[in-house]
Amino acid sequence: MPARDFFDNARYLHDGGMGNIQTKRGCDQQCIYCTYPIIEGKKLRFRNPKKVVNEIEMLKQMGIDYLHFTDSTFNNPNDHAYAICNEMVQRKVSIQYTPYMNPSSPSKELFSLLKKTGCDGITFGVDALSEKMLLNLKKGFKVADVDQAARYCREIDIPFSLNLLFGGPGETKETVLESLNNIEKINPVAAGAMIGIRCYPRTQLWNIGCQEELVSRDSNILKPYYYVSSSIDKDWLIGTIQEYYEKHDNFLIPTNEKGAHTDNLVVQIFRDGFRGPFWKVADELKKRLASTSVARRSDQDQHKL
Numbered sequence: 001m002p003a004r005d006f007f008d009n010a011r012y013l014h015d016g017g018m019g020n021i022q023t024k025r026g027c028d029q030q031c032i033y034c035t036y037p038i039i040e041g042k043k044l045r046f047r048n049p050k051k052v053v054n055e056i057e058m059l060k061q062m063g064i065d066y067l068h069f070t071d072s073t074f075n076n077p078n079d080h081a082y083a084i085c086n087e088m089v090q091r092k093v094s095i096q097y098t099p100y101m102n103p104s105s106p107s108k109e110l111f112s113l114l115k116k117t118g119c120d121g122i123t124f125g126v127d128a129l130s131e132k133m134l135l136n137l138k139k140g141f142k143v144a145d146v147d148q149a150a151r152y153c154r155e156i157d158i159p160f161s162l163n164l165l166f167g168g169p170g171e172t173k174e175t176v177l178e179s180l181n182n183i184e185k186i187n188p189v190a191a192g193a194m195i196g197i198r199c200y201p202r203t204q205l206w207n208i209g210c211q212e213e214l215v216s217r218d219s220n221i222l223k224p225y226y227y228v229s230s231s232i233d234k235d236w237l238i239g240t241i242q243e244y245y246e247k248h249d250n251f252l253i254p255t256n257e258k259g260a261h262t263d264n265l266v267v268q269i270f271r272d273g274f275r276g277p278f279w280k281v282a283d284e285l286k287k288r289l290a291s292t293s294v295a296r297r298s299d300q301d302q303h304k305l
């Protein structure tokens with residue numbers, strides 16, 4: 001059992017909207033940009049579900065009422081997620097949480113079980129919704145899997161979001177438009193998009209960046225480098241994502257249309273008692289951004305007077 005009392009657990013909840021817990025270490029997937037298998041290892045090592053649920057109970061006693069599972073993905077494999085949820089159901093332990101899930105083997109039964117244990121949303125780290133880009137990023141699933149997972153979520157009434165990364169190796173106008181088109185079809189509650197993929201040493205993306213002479217073996221990684229493939233016109237990509245954002249309420253990008261950083265506003269939202277991942281507080285963030293810009297405009301008008 002981790003010595004959780006050495007940590008300021010409440011601060012994670014109050015400033016980040018979620019407490020945290022890990023049910024396994026490692027990731028055996030091969031997504032080309034990801035550091036999880038490097039940091040935690042490629043072999044999955046599972047915690048005993050009883051001990052995980054003991055820890056959830058302890059966190060609840062400490063006042064944590066919303067959890068983030070910091071696992072690579074909560075349902076890799078589905079069996080371990082079943083074991084955790086079954087243990088929770090058996091012991092009547094429930095807490096709100098929004099796990100990161102892999103859509104490769106969607107299971108309606110597992111999604112129902114998640115809901116019983118307090119899950120109030122699922123984030124799918126899909127990265128792309130173009131078949132070619134899913135292959136290039138080595139995600140290990142297809143658009144049809146995401147579509148099926150989305151159907152199950154809707155049937156069970158669990159809100160879900162998709163995370164997307166644009167600009168990966170081989171990205172083209174066609175693949176971007178295919179992804180955007182599929183977001184529209186799948187229609188998640190939220191889709192969060194980033195342009196560029198951060199390159200970290202020892203990942204396959206880093207090797208690609210080195211081959212393309214975009215980074216070098218001795219690059220200082222404290223200065224982040226975001227890979228955008230030369231196969232896509234970056235200005236077109238930024239313009240297209242911006243345009244899509246303006247037309248779709250469920251599409252989220254990390255900064256607002258004027259480029260203002262939203263980090264402080266998000267922290268304030270959590271301090272005001274909101275809970276959950278970014279996409280669950282997006283409506284509140286939009287409301288506050290709108291009132292901030294109204295206030296800014298009236299300040300500017302005052303100055304003019």
Ligand code: SF4
Pocket residue numbers: 027028029030031034035036037072073102125
């Ligand atoms: S993106 Fe997720 S599934 Fe892919 S390697 Fe990283 S942790 Fe594993």
